[in-house]
Amino acid sequence: MIHDDVLSLIGETPIVRLRRLKVENRSEILVKLEAYNPGRSIKDRSALFMVEQAERDGRLLPGGTIIESTSGNLGKALALIGAVRGYRVVLVVDPKVPRSVLQFAAGLGATLDFVTIPDQHGGYQGPRIERVKALCAEDPSLFWPDQYNNPDNPRAHASVTATEILADLDFVDALVATVSTGGHVTGLSRTLKQHLPQLVTVAVDAIGSSTFGHPFSTYKMRGIGLAWKPNNLDHSLIDRFHPIADHEGIATSRVLVRHEGIYVGESSGAAIFAALHYAHHHPGHRVLVVAADDGVNYLGESFDTDWLRRHGLGQVLDDSALCDPSGLVRAAITPTHQPMLFETSASTISRTNFAP
Numbered sequence: 001m002i003h004d005d006v007l008s009l010i011g012e013t014p015i016v017r018l019r020r021l022k023v024e025n026r027s028e029i030l031v032k033l034e035a036y037n038p039g040r041s042i043k044d045r046s047a048l049f050m051v052e053q054a055e056r057d058g059r060l061l062p063g064g065t066i067i068e069s070t071s072g073n074l075g076k077a078l079a080l081i082g083a084v085r086g087y088r089v090v091l092v093v094d095p096k097v098p099r100s101v102l103q104f105a106a107g108l109g110a111t112l113d114f115v116t117i118p119d120q121h122g123g124y125q126g127p128r129i130e131r132v133k134a135l136c137a138e139d140p141s142l143f144w145p146d147q148y149n150n151p152d153n154p155r156a157h158a159s160v161t162a163t164e165i166l167a168d169l170d171f172v173d174a175l176v177a178t179v180s181t182g183g184h185v186t187g188l189s190r191t192l193k194q195h196l197p198q199l200v201t202v203a204v205d206a207i208g209s210s211t212f213g214h215p216f217s218t219y220k221m222r223g224i225g226l227a228w229k230p231n232n233l234d235h236s237l238i239d240r241f242h243p244i245a246d247h248e249g250i251a252t253s254r255v256l257v258r259h260e261g262i263y264v265g266e267s268s269g270a271a272i273f274a275a276l277h278y279a280h281h282h283p284g285h286r287v288l289v290v291a292a293d294d295g296v297n298y299l300g301e302s303f304d305t306d307w308l309r310r311h312g313l314g315q316v317l318d319d320s321a322l323c324d325p326s327g328l329v330r331a332a333i334t335p336t337h338q339p340m341l342f343e344t345s346a347s348t349i350s351r352t353n354f355a356p
């Protein structure tokens with residue numbers, strides 16, 4: 001098949017069944033591998049959608065400049081689009097962004113603008129946004145996609161990603177997805193729930209993130225979580241919330257590559273850890289996990305033994321329970337933090353009880 005450019009390779013990502021990392025109760029865990037996009041993550045889809053809408057609206061003119069705050073993957077996607085369509089791309093990044101991600105974006109011609117001073121909680125997301133706002137104030141011609149607030153971010157998944165899933169699967173009992181901007185969990189749930197009204201959506205977040213209203217503290221997983229509640233997250237579409245600890249998400253991504261040959265990042269590890277928990281308590285259910293990015297992003301971090309020890313995560317290497325599929329499944333059944341059920345009424349959301 002001949003494609004006119006690499007952007008037309010975005011989407012149609014494969015779904016793979018887990019064969020060794022599973023629960024023996026007739027449940028099934030399917031993983032949609034977003035690393036098969038040309039920018040190696042799910043953010044290719046939202047980036048393209050936001051850029052194309054801005055092109056239509058005239059907010060982004062030929063030869064213009066795109067600016068965005070990014071922890072990595074949206075930056076890679078925008079850099080790719082910029083290279084293909086002739087836009088200059090400025091990415092506001094911080095020291096937590098993996099080196100290989102920065103190299104990937106720089107290789108595509110993006111300019112990297114570093115924020116080095118964190119906020120009082122040790123996070124960089126707020127300072128990055130402030131930097132973007134300052135640069136936009138200096139040059140109003142810059143196009144800022146604003147992934148946390150731009151409705152085209154969830155729309156990309158509601159219209160494109162969800163349609164792909166419905167074409168591939170005739171039913172799914174549960175959708176498990178990680179949350180940062182809330183774009184993909186919101187967009188996917190919106191469309192999938194219209195077609196599959198019984199679908200349970202499990203939103204997966206990092207312990208330490210404030211997305212679901214908890215106080216912020218730093219954590220090691222990348223791409224997941226936020227220091228505030230994103231406007232693009234529609235809580236009314238979320239049925240459960242499962243906070244995951246660094247060691248749980250990172251250990252799962254390492255076991256996945258060793259025992260399934262699936263190289264995905266730590267947020268995908270977190271989602272699969274949550275899916276194992278859900279599957280254990282729901283015999284016979286089919287669980288679809290969205291694996292947001294490529295593990296190759298983190299070869300110098302969570303896949304590197306020295307990095308893990310230096311960052312206080314030696315437990316991932318030393319605890320035999322976290323190093324093989326059966327131990328990991330046992331750990332997922334009794335996780336550090338229990339998932340929470342949300343009960344949604346017309347306009348209010350209350351946390352009800354701990355979910356099995």
Ligand SMILES: Cc1ncc(COP(=O)(O)O)c(C=O)c1O
Binds near residue numbers: 072178179268293
């Ligand atoms: C690796 C990774 N996982 C999960 C997410 C969360 O995706 P969303 O922004 O759609 O909530 C992101 C977003 O940047 C990501 O890069």
